[in-house]
Amino acid sequence: MEPPGRSSKRRRSDSGELEAGESSPVAAEATEVPNPHPATPPSPSSPPSDEGGGGGGGVDYISGLPDAILGEIIALVSTRDAARVQTLASRWRHIWRAAPLNLDSRELLDADEALSGAVSRILADHPGPGLRFCIPSHIVRDRPAAVDAWLRSPALDSLQELDFWLGQSCWSRRELPASTFRFAATLRVATFSELDLLDAKVEALHFPQLTHLALQDVSMAKGSLHTMISSSSCPVLECLLLDNCYGCRRLRISSNSLRSIAVGVDMHIGKPRLKEVTIVNAPCLERFLHIKIDEPVNVSVIVAPKLETLGCLNDEIDSSRLVFGTTVLQGFLVVSLTTVVRSVKILALKSLYIKLDTVIGLMKCFPCLEKLYIKAEQ
16 A cells, blocks of 8 residues: 655545534534444335435345444545444434544534534443544644544544544644544554644554554654654554654664555755655565655665665755665766665666666666656756
């Protein structure tokens, strides 16, 4: 799986956009009292009943499925769709409460007051456990007490996915809520945006099941980033996104599990930003992506025998420096070529004026190249 990827603060995740001005049925429907005794599913020969799911008065196969399977379906669909299916019958409200909670605020109201009320009502009505919880990062700043109460709700017990996504741009920040730490043992996917991860508790955290981690516009103490992504803290981490991480200029990565890394740095004045990444030991690493080239990030690869995908290299004056052992590239310029890199099969380039000689020179560095992507700037 590719890194969670992000183009800028204006990015929305794949799960959807906020729909301005649209009222949501989620809060009202989710708080209806469920039917503790769902009706017996009708047989295919029975006439349509209020169980729903048949559509158009035809044979109702959906209602014939066991509650356990329907619960898995409910847990996977969007928050809005999960609310809508509850209008089919009281049985669906019972199933929604029995399934792990998937709550994505991007599908709710866009006004903060209404959004907070809807989230609070949904959490109050669901007994848990939690599957996925997504809220905009500015809510963490503006309503810290409410966020803390949400994170402590039994509805989010055993939470697997937590996403503080980039909503409104906010210059003032808050530290990661302490109540977040209670999910350390169960989290599999985490996105932290526009937060300060400066507390010493962050360095002491252990995420035994975390496979995907995204840090976006995050400030961290010098040693916190190293510790947080280490094999001792995240022993099964596979995908890592570092997008505008401040407070750490040089990062050394040693991980036995990482398969994909993406790094991006915007131009900001007065903030110590990531300038150098060294892959000390990453035996499973397959992809390293430089997702922004606003600011150069020098990359040194010491041990990454499975690295197949590399990009995006550029030929600007202040281009990044890429080092593979004793092979050195400055942008597209081959500074030193003593050992070819046979593992790389996919390469992405960005250039104002690409030249054939340049491509030939790069192919000498990567003799096993199978795919070459070139983006020409106008």
